[in-house]
Amino acid sequence: MATSGNQGAKDGVTVGRKDGMVIGAASVGTVFEWYDFYLYGSLATYITHHFFSGVNETTGYIFALLAFAAGFAVRPFGALVFGRLGDLWGRKNTFLVTMLLMGLSTFVVGLLPSYEQIGIIAPIALVAMRLIQGLALGGEYGGAATYVAEHAPANRRGLYTSFIQITATFGLFLSLIVILGTRHVIGEDAFKEYGWRIPFLISVLLLGVSLWIRLQLSESPSFQKMIDEGKGSKQPLTDSFARWGNLKIVILALVGLTAGQAVVWYTGQFYALFFLEKMLKVDGGLTNGLVAISLLIGTPFFVLFGWLSDKIGRKWIIMTGCILACLTYFPLFKSLTVAANPQLAAAVAAAPVTVVADPADCSFQFDPVGKTVFNTSCDLAKSYLAKAGVTYTNAAAPAGTVAQVRIGETVLPSFAGDTMDKAAFKDRKKAWEAELGAALKTAGYPAKADSALVNKPLVVGILTLLVIYVTMVYGPIAAMLVEMFPTNIRYTSMSLPYHIGNGWFGGFLPTTAFAMVAATGNIYYGLWYPIVVAGVTAVMGILFLKETKDVDIEA
Structure with a gap:
């Protein structure tokens, strides 16, 4: 089998200094990627307040999530543009350009004026x-x-590329440290007003160091050899996607590999944080701290599974991670509820909430301009429960029936606000919401999680297990994708399925899962999205993917 890179380290146990430079320089981009990702996700509430204040709170938060997802929506197009350049122009030159664009766009977010300052131009x-x-x-x-x-010894590609995945987690961990540190130094009030910008502005330091490191690199040996031998592709897009022999591998890489990897990744390292803070009402600072600890514990498993994939293969490690996620997500997230907010778990068990309403009386409560008043009896009930973070089930009532909220044995009728004038509706709504809030409090539903009652070791244990699933699917995937495609179209061919998987299937997970929860009232219902996607990937990967660890990538 042909090999490349530092041959002296081929049979060794450690990564040499030269190889370490290659790995570190190539990986700094993923630090940026996930640093910005976690910044935006963790600070979505502040971004909503400053950039989407022209609409109501619920609509603003949805818009913030959609803006978050927009960056992922265009990633496959970036894969086509820069993948083509990478196969024509070289690996080093291309990711110097991508690094500069990523770093500057993250930095500029910290400088943007708010909606109050420049209006619609801000969002x-x-x-x-x-x-x-x-x-x-x-x-x-x-x-x-x-x-x-392309630098790694043939029998260590899984190990070497797994360090890229470690730096991805390092980016997330770094963002948590910066957020927590900034909050501690300037205080919560100042952080809400202007301090949320500081983590974005600090990224310019990371950009400077990263660009300097990458400028020290030479071109990859496989690419240089290909150019010297005149074997490069003159039309990488056509060769990648217009020829069925390669296109079918691209499709299989997406459906049988990256789609499942993406949803497991995003569920374990982002949706879990969202679930703790938004669904279970755990304090934001505590949530970030618990997630940071789990990341610190779980990160070495990226290297473990990368190394193991060099020994036993990539395919079954990734497929096992997908299968475990499908089988355990529901029990793990239900256990997370009990550990993080035991009062909420007890209340749900003792006094489950049901909204009994005429389905025709219930709207999909998304208002792009923030002007619609949702004032039917069903909408009033669901809107309040959603804002309060209360899980409920739906039951159909006969047409024309005024909705009811059942809290255990207590039944509280809603009211038909759409039949009332504006002033009367406002007064009635205020009184009814106070009555519903009191009924929920009496039934044991907490307004937020009591930090003193959070079982922190158990929460960290559950989060760490979710991170380990991430390391199983993500640790070996870079090596496997590289090994699936020839050198002359490798950059283009592997980038597209990776970014459709992570940009679309993964990037839209928070918005999709949130919408599923809001529509059903069940805080666990959004888990069906990653479970179904990971399940499809497991089936397709097991049936149709070939093991790649012994492939000669220069053949």
């Missing part, structure tokens, strides 16, 4: 920065993975 500018970063990200990961794999 437009925010989305523009997300789109620029998304395009750059589309070319970043494929370049980094390809560059490292």
Whole structure:
């Protein structure tokens, strides 16, 4: 089998200094990627307040999530643009450009004026920065993975490329440290007002160091050999996607590999944080701290599974991670509820909430302009429960029936606000919500989780297990994707399925799962999205994927 890179380290146990430089320089882009990702996700509430204050709170939060997802929506297009450049122009030059674009767009978010200062231009500018970063990200990961794999000894590609995944988690961990540190130094009030910008502005330091490191690199040996032998592709897009022999591998890489990897990744390291803070009402600072500890514990498993994939193969490690996620997500997240907010878990068990309403009386409560008043009896009930973070089930009532909220044995009728004038509706709504809130409190439903009652060791244990699933699917995947495609179209071919999987299937997970929860009232219902996607990937991967660890990537 042909090999490349540092041959002296081929049979060794450690990564040499030269190889360490290659891995570190190629991986700094993933630090940016996940640093910005976690910043935006963790600070979505503040971003909603400053950039989407022209609409109501619920609509603003949905818009913030959509702006978050916009950066992921364009990643496959970036994969096409920069993947093509990477196969024509070289790995090093291309990911220098993507690094610069990513770093500057993250930095600029910290400088943008708010909605109150410049109106509608503020959210437009925010989305523009997300789109620029998304395009750059589309070319970043494929370049980094390809560059490292083409330097690595043949029997250590899984180990070497797994360090890219470690730096992804390092980016997330770094963002948590910066957020927590900034909050501690300036206080919560100042952080809400202006301090949330500081983590974005600090990214310029990371950009400077990263660019300097990457400028020290030379081109990958496999690419240089291909160019010297005149075997490069002159039309990488056509060769990748217009020829069935390669296109079918691209499709299989997406459906049987990256889609499942993406949803497991995002569930374990982002949706879990969202679930703790938004669904279970755990204090934001405590949530970030618990997630940070679990990341610290789980991160070495990226290298473990990367190394193991060099011994036993990539395929079954990734498939096992997907299968475990499908089988255990529901019990794990239900256990997370009991551990993080035991009062809520007890209340749900003792006094489950049901909204009994005429289905025709219930709306999909998304208002793009923030002007619609949801005032039917069903909408009033569901809106309050959703804002209070209360899980409920739905039961159909006969047409024309005024909705009821059942809390255990207590029944509280709603009211038909759509038949009342504005002043009377406002007064009645205020009194009814106070009555419903009191009934929920009496039934044991807490307004927020009591930090003193959080079983912190158990929460960290559950979060760590979710992170270990992530390391199983993500640790070996870069090596496997590189090994699936030939050198002359490798950057283009692997980038597209990776970024459709992570940009679309993964990037839209928070928005999709949130919408599923809001529509059903069940805080666990959004888990069906990653479970179904990971299940499809497991079936397709087991049936149709071939093991790649012994492939000669220069053949």
